[in-house]
Amino acid sequence: MEDLPKNRLGFAKWLVAHENPLAARVLVNRAWSAFFGTGIVKTVDDFGLQGEAPSHPELLDWLAVACMDQDAWSVKELHRRIVSSSTYRQSSQVPVGSRPQDPDNRLLGFFPRQRLEAEVLRDSYLAMSGKLSTKMGGAPVKPPQPKGVTEDAYGSPKWNPSAGEDRFRRSIYTKIKRTAPFAMFSTFDAPSGESCVARRPKSNSPLQALTLLNDPMIVELAVASGERAIQAETREALDALFRSVLTRAPSELEREALLAFLEQQIAEFRDAPENADKLLGTVAKNKSPGEKAAIAAWAALTRALFALDETQTKG
Secondary structure, three states, rough: OOOOOHHHHHHHHHHOOOOOOOHHHHHHHHHHHHHHHOOOOOOOOOOOOOOOOOOOOHHHHHHHHHHHHHHOOOOOHHHHHHHOOOOOOOOOOOOOOOOOOOOOOOOOOOOOEEOOHHHHHHHHHHHHOOOOOOOOOOEEEEOOOOOOOOOOOOOOOOOOOHHHHHOOOOHHHHOOOOOOOHHHHHHHOOOOOOOOOOOOOOOHHHOOOOOOOOOHHHHHHHHHHHHHOOOOOHHHHHHHHHHHHHOOOOOHHHHHHHHHHHHHHHHHHOHHHHHHHHHHHHHOOOHHHHHHHHHHHHHHHHHHHHHHOOOOOEO
16 A cells, blocks of 8 residues: 555545454444443444454454455444344343353353434334335425424524424434523433434433323324324234334233223213313314324323333334
């Protein structure tokens, strides 16, 4: 590589040269960390002398070479290679006797359960409710969020939620305001956008549980699920909702408990129709009292499923 020009172009070519696999190693290590929660090199933001040694150095080298030679630096192909592996597709159930030998699961004897990242979590709720927009490109959008988030920032800017399809676009299109980040993203440890971070902090707070129950965006998606659920027979709708949220069929015990909860909610909303109106908002217009009670009850059931640990956890 001595013949490379001594300028930025030469530096760029050196970074991705086959004789210098550092960039490929960093790329595949960050992808591995995103899928498994921990990189092959645990310190994903430090490959230097102060970083940790790789747990599987041969695997790191093989993935790096494959990324350069076979995948032609395609991130999509890298992701396909990882997610199609038996290591990624294994169960998250901890094998008996595996903890004492490998307490941190660095050997990946089972899939490490981890909470979805903030943006992925929101997109999954959009998909669960059937509202996710697949529109590509365009200007940033403003999904619903609690009042006062941007109003308390410098200049007191207004946050007027987008209408129509833009309201349900993927999180990558959500407008970023540095002094007032999107509320849900901040709650679930997303960075503010002021700097690029290789690793996000992982917190577990009561505010996260309250967000999944009461955030206006989550409530709106739950109501949308409720509108869809009343179009089918109760048990069929319950099984479809459960599968869309948890990607599995409910057990008989779970099904009976959820049906009992649904019946209880319907009765309560019938006795207090003002609560159904408050929950449904504009959806309550032109609906009969029975329909409003049913939609509100299904929305309450959906909110409960949305808040489950299993829903927000990959594994």
